[in-house]
Amino acid sequence: xxxxxxxxxxxxxxxxxxxxxxxxxxxxxxxxxxxxxxxxxxxxxxxxxxxxxxxxxxxxxxxxxxxxxxxxxxxxxxxxxxxxxxxxxxxxxxxxxxxxxxxxxxxxxxxxxxxxxxxxxxxxxxxxxxxxxxxxxxxxxxxxxxxxxxxxxxxxxxxxxxxxxxxxxxxxxxxxxxxxxxxxxxxxxxxxxxxxxxxxxxxxxxxxxxxxxxxxxxxxxxxxxxxxxxxxxxxxxxxxxxxxxxxxxxxxxxxxxxxx
Numbered sequence: 001x002x003x004x005x006x007x008x009x010x011x012x013x014x015x016x017x018x019x020x021x022x023x024x025x026x027x028x029x030x031x032x033x034x035x036x037x038x039x040x041x042x043x044x045x046x047x048x049x050x051x052x053x054x055x056x057x058x059x060x061x062x063x064x065x066x067x068x069x070x071x072x073x074x075x076x077x078x079x080x081x082x083x084x085x086x087x088x089x090x091x092x093x094x095x096x097x098x099x100x101x102x103x104x105x106x107x108x109x110x111x112x113x114x115x116x117x118x119x120x121x122x123x124x125x126x127x128x129x130x131x132x133x134x135x136x137x138x139x140x141x142x143x144x145x146x147x148x149x150x151x152x153x154x155x156x157x158x159x160x161x162x163x164x165x166x167x168x169x170x171x172x173x174x175x176x177x178x179x180x181x182x183x184x185x186x187x188x189x190x191x192x193x194x195x196x197x198x199x200x201x202x203x204x205x206x207x208x209x210x211x212x213x214x215x216x217x218x219x220x221x222x223x224x225x226x227x228x229x230x231x232x233x234x235x236x237x238x239x240x241x242x243x244x245x246x247x248x249x250x251x252x253x254x255x256x257x258x259x260x
Contacts, residue, residue, distance in 0.1 A: 003233070004234065006231075007215075007217050007232050007245060014188040016182075017094070018104065018179075019191045019193065020104050020191070021091075021107060022105075022106045023195070028238060029082040030081075055071055056068060065159045072127075072162060083114070086240075087238045087243070090245075093246065103119060104123065106123055106124050108164045110128040122172060123201060124164060124172065126162075130160040139154075171201060183208055187209045189216075194238040197218075198225070206226060217234065
């Protein structure tokens with residue numbers, strides 16, 4: 001039995017599924033896979049030599065919002081024309097086959113929601129919305145990127161910030177709470193897709209699912225530090241592997257395979 005077939009067997013009986021995604025899933029949408037901010041930046045420093053971790057920090061947003069928005073505008077332009085790929089589609093299609101399915105993502109590109117996934121927890125926030133630092137109002141990001149920076153609130157004129165987690169800030173606590181609630185209900189199957197699995201909020205859920213008796217699968221073109229702990233590792237690009245997995249799942253007689 002191949003790795004794909006073994007995962008299909010587990011999918012056939014799974015009721016509650018946790019999906020953890022990283023920048024590797026969005027790579028097939030044309031977004032670069034790089035260390036750091038949602039996988040969307042690649043320079044170690046800004047043009048003036050400021051380290052990217054300092055420039056994209058909550059502290060810098062308070063001190064120099066124009067600088068941080070110049071970088072955020074570059075990131076937004078990278079994601080502006082990106083669309084969801086087959087991997088995102090497969091995850092959306094999977095939802096109707098399981099009792100409950102949560103997508104816990106590190107990505108800030110909003111492509112899971114764009115693809116139609118219903119239960120999405122964005123641990124690093126999203127570029128799709130902005131919040132006013134003065135009045136706290138939340139509004140959708142405009143379709144066209146502004147030329148005048150930093151952008152201002154239409155209601156009070158205060159400086160806007162994207163609803164993403166900057167360096168030095170806490171991750172999205174609502175997303176963490178959603179993950180915790182889901183884990184408390186038990187997880188039959190966990191798919192870790194396109195993530196290097198370097199952060200505790202990615203590694204700890206995997207170990208908890210294993211302790212609960214669930215089946216954990218890694219989808220990644222490369223080996224990660226967490227790879228030895230997964231029950232199955234499927235190598236290749238996220239969208240290609242998910243498409244192959246889903247095609248196999250829909251086209252195979254799983255009962256017959258189980259008896260062979």
